Amino acid sequence: MTQHIDLRASQLLFNHGPGSILETTRGPVVVTHFGGLDSSIGMLTNGRMVFPREFEIIEPRLSGLLPVGIAGGPPPKLHRVPSNPEIDNQRSWILSTKEFPSWLLCRNPDHPSGNFYLFQAGSRCPICPEDDFHTAIRFVAYCRQGHLDDIRWSGAMHRGQEMCQETTYEWRETTSAMSGIEITCTSCEISMRLDELSRSIGACRGRHPQLEGRGEPPERPGCGEREIVTLRQSSVLWQSDTKRVVTIPNTDSIPILLMECLRREVNSKTSFTEILGDGEMYQSSGRITIPAGFHPDSDRSE
Ligand SMILES: [Zn+2]
Ligand SMILES: [Zn+2]
Ligand SMILES: [Zn+2]
Incomplete structure (x- = not known):
């Protein structure tokens, strides 16, 4: 199961x-x-x-x-x-971990176009030989069945233009929003904004990258749900379900506890040495139960 x-x-x-x-x-x-x-x-x-x-x-x-x-x-x-x-x-x-996502951006500021370039890990930036500026792309695709995958950049870019086999793209970013990112094929020069591309990535292919071996290729048994583009650090990819297991009273119970335990000492202004003696006596007699008058208010606790 x-x-x-x-x-x-x-x-x-x-x-x-x-x-x-x-x-x-x-x-x-x-x-x-x-x-x-x-x-x-x-x-x-x-x-x-x-x-x-x-x-x-x-x-x-x-x-x-x-x-x-x-x-x-x-x-x-x-x-x-x-x-x-x-x-x-x-x-x-x-x-064990697996590198994900597997598409990289080269952010070399010396690119003549002034733009970044998108390409698949294992291949190279189409413009420069530098490795130091490579970062993993911050967008991934998921579906509501819990699958997670790389975005099919090539499929989405070349939908209806299947003749072009290019897999490197110029990435022009004017704002960080998806509508502010324009992607252009370095070969056929077809161009698309990321928000447009996110609507044409097709159906989910059922990938669970966490079940794949470290060096193994992706497994895609199929799914068919609509795939959604999001940031790889987005909280939608994992959602926590909070369970309360520890309750701490929000009333300050220490003064009440002290009064209950040390009522006689406080009322009669007993000397400190005597209070210490009483404490030792409490400890040696194993008295650790809370006095009956002590009721932390658990209804209004956090
Ligand atoms: Zn480059
Ligand atoms: Zn192309
Ligand atoms: Zn799916």
Whole structure:
């Protein structure tokens, strides 16, 4: 059952969850699924540690919120992703990632046109030989079934003009809005604004980049939903579903608690040494329960 990867919305996630786009010093990547963690942790620690058993988060209030699987079975548990210090290995990567998106912009300010150039990773800027100005394109495509993919730049640019096979484009940006970006084929010179292009990218092809192996080509089993262009850092790609598990009273309960515990001492102006003695007595007798008169107002708490 792959329920946990079919939907992006309403999932309890942290920002390194499978399918999330992580901005690294070497460009954006998609975190791939955690399926290999059990064997990789065993390998990296020479069998000293077992994932997920030794990385459980013991927090009954949180794990109590996890839905039990359709087939029943034992209650689900929460686990953390091991960190490098925890497994005593600073050199190896723990989580596998995949470079995404795979189209790049060359932002070399010395281009004679003064514009940027769009091309696919693995090929080169059509104008200059410099690598230092390459950045991953900030737009990606998604659908409401949870799929995420590169925009089909060539297909959208050359719709109805299939004779042109060019895959590099001039990128003229007057504003950061999609209507302020004009893309021109470097060969046939057909031109389109990004907002126009976003309406002609076609149907979603069902890609889940987080399920693909690091060096494997994209898999597109098909989907058919309408594809939508968005920024790769857009919050629509992952939506959190907030669950309240800890309630902190918003009334200041400390003065009440002190009065309840130390009423006699406060009223009779007992000396500080005596109060300390009472405290030690409380501790040694194991009195840790809150007095009956103490009621934090949980109805109006945050
Ligand atoms: Zn260039
Ligand atoms: Zn063309
Ligand atoms: Zn789709």
